[in-house]
Amino acid sequence: MNRLLKYCKAYCDSQGWKYTLNEDEEYIRLQMSMEEVDHVTIFIRARENSFTTNTYFPINAAAAKRDAISEFICRANYGLVIGCFEMDYTDGEIRYRTTGCFKNIDPNLDSIETLVDMGFLMFNRYTPGLMGVLYGGMDPKNAVDMCEKSND
Numbered sequence: 311m312n313r314l315l316k317y318c319k320a321y322c323d324s325q326g327w328k329y330t331l332n333e334d335e336e337y338i339r340l341q342m343s344m345e346e347v348d349h350v351t352i353f354i355r356a357r358e359n360s361f362t363t364n365t366y367f368p369i370n371a372a373a374a375k376r377d378a379i380s381e382f383i384c385r386a387n388y389g390l391v392i393g394c395f396e397m398d399y400t401d402g403e404i405r406y407r408t409t410g411c412f413k414n415i416d417p418n419l420d421s422i423e424t425l426v427d428m429g430f431l432m433f434n435r436y437t438p439g440l441m442g443v444l445y446g447g448m449d450p451k452n453a454v455d456m457c458e459k460s461n462d
Contacts (some may be wrong), residue, residue, distance in 0.1 A: 312336055314412060315356035342430045346426040346437035350430050359413040364405045365429025367440070371402035375444055379404065382443050382450035386436055386457070393428050395436070404440070406432050435460075 311319070318338055322329050325412045329340035335457035338354040340346040341364075351366040371379040376399055383395040383404075406429035410421060442448030448456075 312356055312358060312416065313416070314358075314361045317417055317419075317422055318354050318356055318361060318426070319417050321426060324419060328395070344373075344430065344437065345434060346441065347392070347433075350433050352426065352428060352429060360409055360411045362407060362409045363426050363429055364407050365433060367404040367433060367437075368406070369444065371397060372402060374380065376402055378450050379440070379444050382439060382453055385451060385454040386439070390432075391403060392424060405429075 313338050315333070315338070316380075319331060322338060322340065328341055329338050336356050338352075338356075340352050341349045342352055343349050347368050347401050349368060351368070353364045353366065357366075376397065379397055379398075379402070383397055387394045393406055393407050395404065399402050402456050408425045408428050410417060410425045436454075436457045438460070439448070439453030442453045442456070443450055
């Protein structure tokens with residue numbers, strides 16, 4: 311197990327989370343319950359000098375909604391400092407990605423917490439808007455504005 315995966319595992323253990331650890335592929339997988347949707351899936355992949363956390367939304371955007379969701383994501387991403395939303399146009403998969411680079415330093419648990427937790431925190435914030443665009447015919451700009459005003 312590489313050093314960053316050990317740190318990520320230690321963080322997950324400190325939270326008392328249940329997870330799957332794959333030492334050969336160097337990743338951790340877990341699910342987090344959410345307020346607005348049943349859960350998100352968190353996938354932490356550690357490399358020698360960095361780790362990436364992808365948090366997957368449980369609902370894919372239908373083909374007819376992908377342009378609107380793309381606009382929503384672009385508007386939501388503008389100004390974000392840690393991580394970004396992404397969508398795969400092929401199947402409508404929506405995720406939030408963070409990456410931490412730790413080439414010559416060891417991360418502390420606070421750094422790992424920020425990078426791991428940011429995805430589900432962002433989905434907590436933006437899920438009402440995502441659902442509004444996906445199922446309520448909401449304008450992407452208005453949906454993002456609603457999400458950002460509700461957390462000010």
